[in-house]
Amino acid sequence: MSAEVKTKKITINTLLKRKKDGQKITMLTAYDFSTAKYFDEAGIDTILVGDSLGMVVLGYDSTHHVTMEEMKIFTSAVCRGAKSSFVVADMPFLSYQVSVEEALKNAGELIKAGASAVKLEGGDDFIVNVVSRMHDTGIPVVAHLGFTPQYLHVLGGYRIQGKSMEAAEFILEQAKKLEKAGACALVLEMVPEEAAKYITENLTIPTIGIGAGRYTDGQVLVCDDILGKYSEMTPKFARKYSDLKTEITNAAKSYISDVTSGAFPAENEIFHLSEEEASKLESCCCK
Numbered sequence: 001m002s003a004e005v006k007t008k009k010i011t012i013n014t015l016l017k018r019k020k021d022g023q024k025i026t027m028l029t030a031y032d033f034s035t036a037k038y039f040d041e042a043g044i045d046t047i048l049v050g051d052s053l054g055m056v057v058l059g060y061d062s063t064h065h066v067t068m069e070e071m072k073i074f075t076s077a078v079c080r081g082a083k084s085s086f087v088v089a090d091m092p093f094l095s096y097q098v099s100v101e102e103a104l105k106n107a108g109e110l111i112k113a114g115a116s117a118v119k120l121e122g123g124d125d126f127i128v129n130v131v132s133r134m135h136d137t138g139i140p141v142v143a144h145l146g147f148t149p150q151y152l153h154v155l156g157g158y159r160i161q162g163k164s165m166e167a168a169e170f171i172l173e174q175a176k177k178l179e180k181a182g183a184c185a186l187v188l189e190m191v192p193e194e195a196a197k198y199i200t201e202n203l204t205i206p207t208i209g210i211g212a213g214r215y216t217d218g219q220v221l222v223c224d225d226i227l228g229k230y231s232e233m234t235p236k237f238a239r240k241y242s243d244l245k246t247e248i249t250n251a252a253k254s255y256i257s258d259v260t261s262g263a264f265p266a267e268n269e270i271f272h273l274s275e276e277e278a279s280k281l282e283s284c285c286c287k
């Protein structure tokens, strides 16, 4: 089906069917109304309101600082722009790790903000239990394994995960528990292609890779990376499809030049009084 005629809302069933039929799932992050609208109109399957917004929108040095309040604002903006895409909202750091009750409450708030699913990182027994309770409450959950940015400090930096057979097996073991608990998809970040392929082939839920090679069921990238807007860090796996940094800088330079030279605003960018009102103003005594 072409992007132009795709109007049906994508659901978790669509994603599962894609895996069954061997059709790739497309996912991009977005954080605002317009970007979500354009991605949706372009035919993207799923939009992730990633907590990467902490870095690329808010300028923090990691995702740790993002709050529930911020996630709710960005999620509802994206949901207003995305008509048919499946919107997944990231659960920020410490919004789901403290207690199951708090995790459920916070996930519910992101669903109320318009998201179709939430995403959370990790696969230990506590997280598996959280996923299970969310699933039983009616909240679809996308799991996230491999490199998990909220674990940045315990992982010792931005490091590839699953680099040995044992490590790949460990990720698969956690993924299977998450799948059993009810996760509807799995983001696999920064794992070798061979490990991602092995994990993907041994799960029934779709895998969506970022820096995980060619054999995952779908791909996700951060919008500011594909658009060439974020320049603080450029991951090896992020393909740049545009150069918005240059476009934005050049637009600002042209504007500054037009304002300082008087070329902006031009006649067609100005409001005028009627001739009658203008002449009254001309003869006004308070001159």
Ligand code: KIV
Binding pocket: 029, 048, 049, 050, 051, 052, 053, 090, 187, 189, 210, 220, 222
């Ligand atoms: O926050 C985010 O953008 C993510 C992607 C890297 C998958 O979690």
